[in-house]
Amino acid sequence: MSNILEIRDLTVMFGKSIAVHDVNINVPEGGIVTLIGSNGAGKSTTLNATLGIVPMTRGTISFNGEDVTHASTSEKVRKGLVLAPEGRHLFPYLSVYKNLILGATQRKDKEGIQQDLEFCFELFPILKDRLKQKAGTMSGGQQQMLAIARAMMANPKLLCLDEPSLGLAPAVIEDIGEKVREINRTKGTSILLVEQNVHLAFGTASYCYTLQVGELVAEGTVEEIRNNDVVKKAYFGG
Amino acid sequence: MQIVINALVLGIMYILAALGFAFIFNMLGTINLGHGALYMVGAYLCYYLCAAAGINNWIAMIISAAVLAVVGLLLERVMFRLFLDNFDRIVMISVGIITICQTIANLLTGSKALVIPSYANGLTTIFGMSISNERLVTFGVGLLLLLATLYVVNYTALGRQMEAVAQDRLGAALQGINTNRVSAAVCAIGVGLAAVAGCFMGAYLGLSSSMGDTMNLRILMLVMLAGAGSMNGIIITGTVMGFLDAICQMAFAGNAGSAVPIIIIVILLLIKPKGFFGHDA
Known part of the structure; x- marks a missing residue:
């Protein structure tokens, strides 16, 4: 199976402090991979x-077999590398509908956009009921659904997905995890998935990377990581 | 009745000049203190093109707006994009721009009182009132430009992207919106509109190197009164300010005519510091 995303030796420095050091991550085509770690680990x-929002100091990124290290964010989005950021970053004073349409900013295929709109409504029926509502007035869970x-x-x-569980109730987190698997299943x-909530991460993904203070300390299938001593220590108190 | 006409003409010119300032304020989160100076430069450029070079009034206005739009583009590229998170530096550069523009204007004109030639001559009688064609044309073109801007903001992809960038710059970038390009377009449109306002006001009130300061004061008050992020607020408060200015200039003699509207607005801002129509009002 070929990799859709390959991150090689990614290093990011803010001034003199190293935020991320020599990180290597592969995401196989059609797979669900999670990146876990505590606060400030560099997730x-x-x-x-990877998206080009923060300049990288060293490393290469290839997407879909193409080197996109120096591509702009908008080029990456056009090629199909898309991020739903931490904290959602919706357009709070715009309607749900306009938020959705802005997601398709770079697309020209009207039929495709319409189909994806239908897909989103099937996935999150609540959004269809709230089309005219301003995004900022919805609940946290609904905003996360809109962000996805x-x-x-x-x-x-x-x-x-960057911490979709942030600030949400456990039942809603469960729901979000289910929707993420559904997207993967039906759309391929x-x-x-970047997460601090390991239950969501392990329940959703099949392969897992673990970051600690900017470095990868463990990787493997979710089963392996679940039994890994380093991770156990960090997350489950030994 | 003459007051109403004057108020509407003044109001729409304030709105045109303020739109660009408000766009830059909303989208870049910084204030462009040089906006008034650029408005003044637009007026002077128009004057020299038609008075000195003998070019037709309207063509001079279009050239002036186009040149200032390019200046807006440059400003975005060399100032806002580089120093977006450094407010002090932007203010200092703006003060520099104001000083340079005003000094050049003073050197060029000295103490002469210049007026841009009239855009339209004669009078039109509507409902038994005589209104100068000049005012009608000014109001008409101003209204047209305002409607065009409203259309762009509300019904086009650029308008949607503008709102997206204004509300969440990072979120907009992650949708693949080229935020720098949108900012540049907004600066070009904004400064171009200010130039048009300058060209009309230069014919209405005459030219002076300090006309930019007067307008800057109006713009700042207007945008504050409207509140951040509100298009409709700008239009409503712009009209109100036009009326205030027109009425006070008739009712009070001399400088009191310019002071009273400012006092009224300061009182209004004391009552509602966040403005009347903004998001957080």
Whole structure:
């Protein structure tokens, strides 16, 4: 199976401090991979650097067999590398509908956009009921659904999700995890899930990378990681 | 009745000049203090093109707006894009721009009182009132430009992207929106509109190197009064300010005519510091 995303030796420095050091991550085509780690481990920085939001100091990124290290964010989005960021970053004073349409900013295929809109409504029926509501007035869970739906409107090949569980109730987190698997199953979209909530991460993904203070300390299938001593220590108190 | 006409003309010119300022404020989160100076440069450029070079009024206005739009583009490229998170530096550069523009204007004109030639001559009688064609044309073109801007903001892809960038710059970038390009387009449109306002006001009130300061004061008050992020607020408060200015200039003699509207607006801002129509109002 070929990899849709390959991150090689990614290093990001903010001034003199190293945020992420020599990180290597592969996401297989059609797979769900998770990147876990505690606060400040460099998870979001890894994603942001991959998307070109944060400049990287060293490393290469290839997407879909193509070197995109120096491509702009908008080029990456056009190629199908899309991120639903931490904290959602919706457009709070715009309607749900306009938020969704903005997700398809770079697309010209009207029929495809319409189909994806239908897909989003099937996935999250609540969004269809709230089309005219301003995004900022919805509940946290609904906003997270909108953030994922907006990312799906770009017709991604790889959907990167940065902490979708942030600030949500356990039942809603469960629901989000189920929807992410459904996207992967029905659309074949590869998924890179960055999480602090290991239960969501392990329940959703099949392969797992673990970051600690900017470096990868463990990787393997979810089963392997679950029994890994380093991870156990970090997360489950030994 | 003459007051109403004057108020509407003034109001729409304030709105045109303020739109660009408000766009830059909303999208880049910084204030362009040089906006008034660029408005003044637009007026002077128009004057020299038609008075000195003998070019037709309207063509001079279009050239002036186009040149200033390019200036807006440059400003975005060399100032806002580089120093977006450095407010002090942007203010200092703006002060520099104001000083340079005003000094050049002073050197060029000295103490002469210049007026851009009239855009339209004669009078039109509507409902038994005589209104100068000049005012009608100014109001008409101003309204047309305002409607065009509203259309762009509300119904086009560029408008949607503008709102997206204004509300969440990172979120917009992640949708693949080229935020720098959108900012540049907004600066070009904004400064171009200010130039048009300058060209009309230069014919209405005459030219002076300090006309930019007067307008800057109006723009700042207007945008504050409207509140951040509100298009409709700008239009409503712009009209109100036009009326305030027109009425006060009739009712009070001399400088009191310019002071009273400012006092009224300061009082309004004391009552509602966040403005009347903004997101957080």
